[in-house]
Amino acid sequence: MISLYLPERTWLHGITAGRKLFALALVSLLIAPFDSLPLMAGLLAAVLALYASLGRAALRQLSLLRPMAPLLAILLALHAWNGDIWLGVSLCLRLLAMILLANAVTMTTRMDAMMDAVEPLLRPLAWFGASPRAVALAVAMMIRFVPLLFALWDALNEAWRARTGRRGGWRLLAPFCIQTLKLSHHAAEALAARGGAPRGDTR
Amino acid sequence: MKDRSLVQIALYAAIFAVLGLLPKFDIPLAGGVPITAQSMGAMLAGVMLGARRGALAIILLLFVVALGAPLLAGGRGGLGVFFTPSVGFLFGWVASAFVAGWLMEKLRDKAVFPAALVAAVIGGIPVLYAFGIVGMSAMSGLSLLDATKACLIFIPGDTIKAVLVALVAQTVARGLPEALLSRAS
Numbered sequence: 001m002i003s004l005y006l007p008e009r010t011w012l013h014g015i016t017a018g019r020k021l022f023a024l025a026l027v028s029l030l031i032a033p034f035d036s037l038p039l040m041a042g043l044l045a046a047v048l049a050l051y052a053s054l055g056r057a058a059l060r061q062l063s064l065l066r067p068m069a070p071l072l073a074i075l076l077a078l079h080a081w082n083g084d085i086w087l088g089v090s091l092c093l094r095l096l097a098m099i100l101l102a103n104a105v106t107m108t109t110r111m112d113a114m115m116d117a118v119e120p121l122l123r124p125l126a127w128f129g130a131s132p133r134a135v136a137l138a139v140a141m142m143i144r145f146v147p148l149l150f151a152l153w154d155a156l157n158e159a160w161r162a163r164t165g166r167r168g169g170w171r172l173l174a175p176f177c178i179q180t181l182k183l184s185h186h187a188a189e190a191l192a193a194r195g196g197a198p199r200g201d202t203r
Numbered sequence: 204m205k206d207r208s209l210v211q212i213a214l215y216a217a218i219f220a221v222l223g224l225l226p227k228f229d230i231p232l233a234g235g236v237p238i239t240a241q242s243m244g245a246m247l248a249g250v251m252l253g254a255r256r257g258a259l260a261i262i263l264l265l266f267v268v269a270l271g272a273p274l275l276a277g278g279r280g281g282l283g284v285f286f287t288p289s290v291g292f293l294f295g296w297v298a299s300a301f302v303a304g305w306l307m308e309k310l311r312d313k314a315v316f317p318a319a320l321v322a323a324v325i326g327g328i329p330v331l332y333a334f335g336i337v338g339m340s341a342m343s344g345l346s347l348l349d350a351t352k353a354c355l356i357f358i359p360g361d362t363i364k365a366v367l368v369a370l371v372a373q374t375v376a377r378g379l380p381e382a383l384l385s386r387a388s
Contacts, residue, residue, distance in 0.1 A: 004273050004281045024282065035344070067279070071288060071353075078349045091344045098286040106271045106281030114270045138213045138263055143272065145217030146224075153225065170240070170367055174374030177218075177251065181375075181382035184214045188207040197209045 004061070004106050010054045012108040017117035020105045028098055037086055040093035047100045054108070061107060065096065072096075115139065133198035141187070152179055208256055211384065215252055215260035216267070219244030223276035241276040242357075243364040245296035245331070246323040249303030250372050253385035257300035265293055291338015295331040302326040307385040315383070319372035323365035328358060 006013075012020070031043060051058045072092050079088025109117075115136065122132040156175055160168035191197060223241035244264075249257035264274065273280035284293065303326025310318035332354060340350040376383050 004271055028286070064279070064283070068287065074353050075288065075343045075345065078345055078353060082346075082349070087344060095286065095288060095342065099283040102282035102286050106283060109271065111270045111272065118270075134209060135266075138209055138216075139267055139270070141210065141213035142216045142220075142263060142267055145214055146220050146274070149217055149221045150224075153221065173367065174371045174378065177247075177371055177375050178379045178382060180214055180218060181211075181379060184207075184210045187214075188210040191206045191210060197206050 004064075004103065005110065006054070006057050006061075006107045008055070008057060010058070010108060012050075012054060012104065015108075017105075017109045017113040020109060021117060024102055024105050027101060031094065031098075035087060035090050035094065037090040037093070040090045040097065044093045044097040044100075047097045047104070050104060051100065054104070058104075058107065061103065062100070064103065065099070068096075068099070131198040137197055148183070149176075149180060152176065152183070211252060212256055212260045212263055215244075215248040215257070216264040219248060219261065219264050220272075220274035222247075223274065224278070240364070242292075242296070242327070242331075242361060243368055245299040246303050246327040246365060246368045247371065249300035249305075249326050250307050250319045250322050250368055250385060251375070251383060252300075252304060253308055254301045254304035256384065257304035258297050261297045261300045265297070286342075288339050288342040289335065290342060292331065292335040294338070295334030298334055299326045299331040302330045304385055311386050315376040315386075316369050316373040320365060320369035323368040324362070327361055327365050327368075331361075332358070 031039070034040075051062065072095070076085065076088045076092060079085055079091070119132055119136075122135055125132055125135065153172065153176060156172045156179070157168050160166075160172060219241065222244045225240065245257075245261055248260045251257070252260060268274055268280045268284060269282060271281050275284060284290070303322040306322035306325060307318060310321065332351075336347060336350045336354055339345065339353060340347050343350065343353075345353065372383065376386075381387055
């Protein structure tokens with residue numbers, strides 16, 4: 001699976017996930033009341049400097065912004081239509097800076113470290129009878145299901161192609177749902193056989 | 204929570220991710236415009252799982268995306284997506300799945316196709332767009348009216364997706380009736 005995580009270690013990898021998340025939240029709160037153009041341009045420049053300091057692989061991730069281009073163009077056009085293009089420009093700069101800053105946290109933090117950092121926030125779930133460990137189990141199962149479901153879809157697509165010579169597309173959705181539901185019955189039985197999902201009262 | 208519910212929530216969160224990462228669907232009605240299938244995932248989770256489990260499946264997906272998995276359409280993911288102008292749609296999916304599932308439970312004595320169509324359309328369009336438009340307006344400084352204009356281009360595609368979801372629900376109801384969990388027990 002493609003990953004947003006940068007495998008080579010940079011200085012930002014060394015900072016704990018909790019601190020990075022706190023810094024991100026702090027920056028987003030601090031800049032919320034402002035929309036001055038020089039400030040936003042400065043923020044974006046600072047974030048780009050941060051990327052540059054993380055090396056070439058980080059700079060390559062800037063291409064993630066490409067799918068955003070049409071939406072930003074529409075936003076700018078609407079602001080121009082309302083006669084305030086510079087407000088539109090500064091808001092677009094703010095969006096770009098915050099998206100990149102948040103992505104910088106993601107690309108230098110392993111998923112398990114992120115999970116550990118948010119675990120204390122999940123503790124209140126125990127009041128509702130759900131265990132934070134059940135959440136961790138659901139996360140793990142979901143991540144494991146994704147490649148499995150790709151394989152299932154490919155198998156259905158191959159079967160369809162063998163019969164029609166074309167790609168199945170949306171016609172495969174219903175058999176796909178039925179097959180995946182059967183899969184989930186097996187997974188649930190296997191889980192029950194191993195003692196079941198963690199409950200709120202046990203740790 | 205029962206083991207089976209937990210597995211099904213994880214399963215539909217994974218289906219949601221897979222729908223976004225598959226090569227583009229060729230939907231004949233769309234006039235050649237490629238449509239990512241992902242936003243079907245929220246309607247599908249609601250219609251198939253019911254209100255509570257459907258909404259939890261989407262929450263699980265958003266959680267895993269926030270942890271750093273690139274599971275949204277086009278390989279997007281990580282914390283960055285929560286700072287884009289379309290963040291309202293991410294939270295709108297949760298409401299969308301909940302409302303679609305709730306309607307599906309309410310309409311349980313009606314035929315599957317019309318019930319699923321009503322549930323998917325109401326959950327997937329007005330409910331989703333209410334969140335999406337407010338989020339767009341807050342993130343981009345546009346007025347609500349302008350934000351609505353920026354979102355309108357997606358509505359034809361979402362209507363087609365609602366019809367597909369209803370067709371899928373009907374086929375599943377015929378092929379494996381107990382799989383339509385929004386109607387089970």
